[in-house]
Amino acid sequence: KAGVTQTPRYLIKTRGQQVTLSCSPISGHRSVSWYQQTPGQGLQFLFEYFSETQRNKGNFPGRFSGRQFSNSRSEMNVSTLELGDSALYLCASSLGQGGSNEKLFFGSGTQLSVL
Amino acid sequence: GESVGLHLPTLSVQEGDNSIINCAYSNSASDYFIWYKQESGKGPQFIIDIRSNMDKRQGQRVTVLLNKTVKHLSLQIAATQPGDSAVYFCAEGGGSQGNLIFGKGTKLSVKP
Numbered sequence: 001k002a003g004v005t006q007t008p009r010y011l012i013k014t015r016g017q018q019v020t021l022s023c024s025p026i027s028g029h030r031s032v033s034w035y036q037q038t039p040g041q042g043l044q045f046l047f048e049y050f051s052e053t054q055r056n057k058g059n060f061p062g063r064f065s066g067r068q069f070s071n072s073r074s075e076m077n078v079s080t081l082e083l084g085d086s087a088l089y090l091c092a093s094s095l096g097q098g099g100s101n102e103k104l105f106f107g108s109g110t111q112l113s114v115l
Numbered sequence: 116g117e118s119v120g121l122h123l124p125t126l127s128v129q130e131g132d133n134s135i136i137n138c139a140y141s142n143s144a145s146d147y148f149i150w151y152k153q154e155s156g157k158g159p160q161f162i163i164d165i166r167s168n169m170d171k172r173q174g175q176r177v178t179v180l181l182n183k184t185v186k187h188l189s190l191q192i193a194a195t196q197p198g199d200s201a202v203y204f205c206a207e208g209g210g211s212q213g214n215l216i217f218g219k220g221t222k223l224s225v226k227p
Contacts, residue, residue, distance in 0.1 A: 004158070033214065035217075042204075042217055042218065042219040042220060043159075043204065043217040045214045045215070045216070048213070048214060055213070056213035056214055058214070090158050090159070092158075099208075099213060099214070100147065100207075100208030100209055100210075100212045100213060100214050100216075101146075101147050101208055101209050102147075103149055103161050103164055104159075104161075104215060105161065106158035106159045106160070107158050108156070108157050108158045109158050
């Protein structure tokens with residue numbers, strides 16, 4: 001069974017641009033979560049989706065948004081990029097309805113560099 | 116606020132020795148704990164998890180210990196191998212949290 005797939009693997013953008021990252025969960029998994037990972041802050045929760053609905057959202061500005069499609073695939077978007085948005089963006093899927101009581105399976109991430 | 120912290124940011128061990136990675140959690144209502152391993156260039160990989168109704172759980176070469184009294188979690192790796200070199204994260208969940216909260220990570224280096 002294929003794991004969580006994230007595309008693209010690397011991305012370079014300039015300040016002010018916007019970016020869309022894509023995530024395909026493990027087949028059969030219906031919940032998708034997004035995390036931002038930086039050396040200074042570690043893994044910070046962005047949001048979680050289940051059945052195309054955002055169930056939980058972390059403490060990030062409105063420039064960060066996401067959505068989930070009927071096939072459970074998810075995208076996240078960052079608008080008006082700032083230098084501080086440079087990070088590894090990780091997508092994770094889980095088998096159940098999500099939340100914090102089940103294990104997450106992570107993709108390899110999208111490394112975003114904002115110049 | 117809620118946080119998960121690690122006692123040691125780096126740990127260096129000799130190949131074949133046992134490794135112990137520690138983690139403190141702050142939310143006494145947390146009832147689910149999980150360890151991940153992250154190798155360079157990869158996403159976190161699930162190692163083992165434990166729920167609060169247990170104080171010990173064993174996997175292949177790994178053991179997780181949970182001490183709810185002092186809110187402490189540890190990961191023991193037996194006969195550490197070079198392939199175990201990675202950053203290890205603990206995370207807590209359950210309670211009032213809607214998502215897993217991760218610690219900052221401990222880097223494990225295995226010397227041949």
